[in-house]
Amino acid sequence: MKMTTNSLDQSQKIPSVNYHLWEPCNMRCKFCFATFQDVKRDMELPKGHLPEKECLSIVDRLAQAGFEKINFAGGEPTLCSWLPNLIKRAKERGMVTSIVTNGSKITNSWLDELNESLDWIALSIDTVDPEKLKRLGRALSGGKNPMTEEEYLGIIRTIKRRGVRLKINTVVTSETWQEDFTGFIKSAKPERWKLLQALPVKGQNDAHIANFEIALAQFEAYVQRNRIVENDGIIVVPESNEMMTESYVMIDPAGRFFDNAQGAHTYSSPILKDGIGKALKDVKVDLERFLKRGGQYDW
Numbered sequence: 001m002k003m004t005t006n007s008l009d010q011s012q013k014i015p016s017v018n019y020h021l022w023e024p025c026n027m028r029c030k031f032c033f034a035t036f037q038d039v040k041r042d043m044e045l046p047k048g049h050l051p052e053k054e055c056l057s058i059v060d061r062l063a064q065a066g067f068e069k070i071n072f073a074g075g076e077p078t079l080c081s082w083l084p085n086l087i088k089r090a091k092e093r094g095m096v097t098s099i100v101t102n103g104s105k106i107t108n109s110w111l112d113e114l115n116e117s118l119d120w121i122a123l124s125i126d127t128v129d130p131e132k133l134k135r136l137g138r139a140l141s142g143g144k145n146p147m148t149e150e151e152y153l154g155i156i157r158t159i160k161r162r163g164v165r166l167k168i169n170t171v172v173t174s175e176t177w178q179e180d181f182t183g184f185i186k187s188a189k190p191e192r193w194k195l196l197q198a199l200p201v202k203g204q205n206d207a208h209i210a211n212f213e214i215a216l217a218q219f220e221a222y223v224q225r226n227r228i229v230e231n232d233g234i235i236v237v238p239e240s241n242e243m244m245t246e247s248y249v250m251i252d253p254a255g256r257f258f259d260n261a262q263g264a265h266t267y268s269s270p271i272l273k274d275g276i277g278k279a280l281k282d283v284k285v286d287l288e289r290f291l292k293r294g295g296q297y298d299w
């Protein structure tokens with residue numbers, strides 16, 4: 001594992017960073033903990049993102065600071081027409097590259113544009129039951145038009161044909177915690193399957209999260225029922241609410257680090273104004289917690 005050279009504190013030794021570069025999304029997941037309406041409002045960022053040039057500078061600075069892996073997230077990052085330029089820049093700077101996406105815009109031609117600079121795709125798939133997807137809002141056309149199981153499997157075939165490594169992220173909610181999702185996951189056969197307990201975050205998902213939250217015991221029951229896919233060589237990575245807290249280095253669409261230590265986002269000063277080292281000191285992230293949630297793996 002490569003560590004940063006200017007390690008000033010624990011958080012700077014964490015080798016991977018999630019860059020939520022973009023607020024817009026074409027789905028309406030009611031549990032979404034990255035809605036960033038506060039950032040749009042408070043930072044006078046009406047489009048929900050910085051200009052491309054500034055985002056490229058942030059990528060440069062992250063690479064310079066020694067981050068080894070960058071994961072572009074949103075909103076839905078593939079709606080950003082210049083996301084491929086950010087991915088290529090990160091790859092040129094020696095970073096392992098990844099995106100988290102709902103999959104709706106992943107096509108052969110989009111992958112062509114990347115010129116093999118994307119290492120990982122994490123597809124967000126919570127269930128393939130269309131009625132549950134509609135109730136969750138994990139659907140297109142304002143949360144009304146869910147993607148089908150066949151569409152998801154088609155996207156997965158496209159990703160694998162290109163040699164991009166596949167991860168699936170599943171948020172476990174009150175709609176799905178009793179499900180056996182192993183049939184779909186065995187067909188999809190990702191390298192890693194991350195299971196996330198639906199996380200309440202003040203200011204991000206207050207309006208609906210109470211309807212979708214589950215208790216730790218319910219989350220653990222889901223993990224227990226579904227982790228049988230490990231027999232097929234799939235690595236299962238469960239993250240309870242507790243494990244998700246203070247264990248990620250994250251950047252918001254205004255180019256600031258943020259943490260979730262207090263059950264809400266706390267934002268740093270802007271990276272482009274104060275630099276990585278100073279801005280990172282404003283947030284609470286812990287290397288041990290990062291390692292405990294399995295943040296370090298063979299990427």
Ligand code: SF4
Binds near residue numbers: 027074124
């Ligand atoms: S697809 Fe992702 S970013 Fe968009 S609403 Fe759903 S969870 Fe949020």
